[in-house]
Amino acid sequence: MDDARLRVGQVFVAGGAPTITYNPRTELNLEERIQDYLDEGHRILSVSGSTKTGKTVLVRRIVPPSDGIWLSGGAINSSEQFWESIAENLGLFTSIERTSDSKDETWRTVTGQANVGIAKGGVDKKEITGTTNGEKVSRNRNVVTQAREALRGGITPLIIDDFHYMPQAVQLEIVRSLKDLVFDGLRVIVIAVPHRAYDVVRVEREMTGRVQQVSVGFWSEDELAGIARKGFDALKLVDKDESLITRLTEESFASPHLMQDFCLQLCKANGYRQAQDEYRQLVAPDWESFFADRASMASKSAFDLLARGPRQRTDRKERQLRSGSVTDIYGAVLAAIAHTGPGTELTYEEIRAALKDVLSSDAPQRHEVTRILEEMTKIATKEIEGEPVVDYDVELGKLYISDPYFAFFLRWGVPDLS
Helix, strand or coil: CCCCCCCCCHCCCCCCCCCCCCCCCCCHHHHHHHHHHHHHHCCCCEEEEECCCCCCHHHHCCCCCHCCEEEEEHHHHHHHHHHHHHHHHHHHHHHHEEECCCCEEEEEEEEEEEEEEEEEEEEEEEEEECCCCCEEEEEEECCCHHHHHCCCCCCEEEEEECEEEEEHHHHHHHHHHHHHHCCCCCCCEEEECCCHHHHHHCCHHHHHCCEEEEEEECCCHHHHHHHHHHHHHHHHHCCCCCCCHHHHHHCCCCCCCHHHHHHHHHHCCCCCCCCCCCCEEECCCCCCHHHHHHHCCCCHHHHHHHHHCCCCCCCCEEEEEECCEEEEEHHHHHHEEEECCCCEEEEEHHHHHHHHECCCCCCCHHHHHHEEEEEEEEEEEHCCCCCCCCCECCCEEEEEEEEHHHHHHHHHHCCCCC
């Protein structure tokens, strides 16, 4: 068989959006809405979507890194760091050096170019040349002032990916410092998970009415099925009655990344690693072992950290599960969350009802449960890399499972929880 033939790994790439199976979701007009914002400006655009639903891929198709200033919220812990990152991205001069000579001195202005993608901004730097034997003075230019000058009125978009990763106090400082620039025409796009889509307004009330929302939303079963249809056809593989595709979509938690991975592994389970000479029928694997194998590589480490709880811990009361297992309150809460399906957006009442189902003893009190949910959120934020797998919003009283891979693990990776 020709080694140059299209391989399954080129078609189904779980971490990205390959050309063959990319779905622009044209019925939602997502690309057009982002382009409309870039044409109009004078607001902040908040692009929201659950983890691994393609929100970053979507924005990158409209504003590739070469055409915008891309920053990662996960790498920004202070407003100073934010402005320094912009200055470095633009290649701005951050210092001025002056040497004076009373007898022989020549002032000159050197104009450099700041590489800002779509727009090219000129930056002047004054120097003195000639023989000198006088004083030499050097000072740093204020990074914030210089970066703001470069951004003001420019058409180069500023994109902050994972905006919700930044501490709320830092979000507030940054939004306030960008407000006048946005009013002057700077395009600012923030990318966040759905329940953090309005963080811009929550931290700065004056931005109410100045934030435009574009929700990527969960993928429908038909959209997910489209990934499989396009990919299988490119590889000349057939799922005649689409029963395999249906099963995969049901387990994907509306995530195109999970769907990509499932399709890739299904091809391998059938012994196909590249495109075939003629169309061949796919057959169902042993679904129990198929999904269990996938789950073992999903989020076990995150689950273990949450189940362990804080490092500083007192002896915890044992909790008996109806399954016969014995755990503590952290394990019981995880068992309850898994028992819901798991749902990816849960109220306290839903978690409380699930606790009654999984425990053979009385459920813990409300304050105990909410304390555990808050502790789990801290662990997910500080100790687990990437998107926090759980996020409890105290203000709204809701728990969000932000990572579909973690939800998938709860369904398939720990079958004896409840």
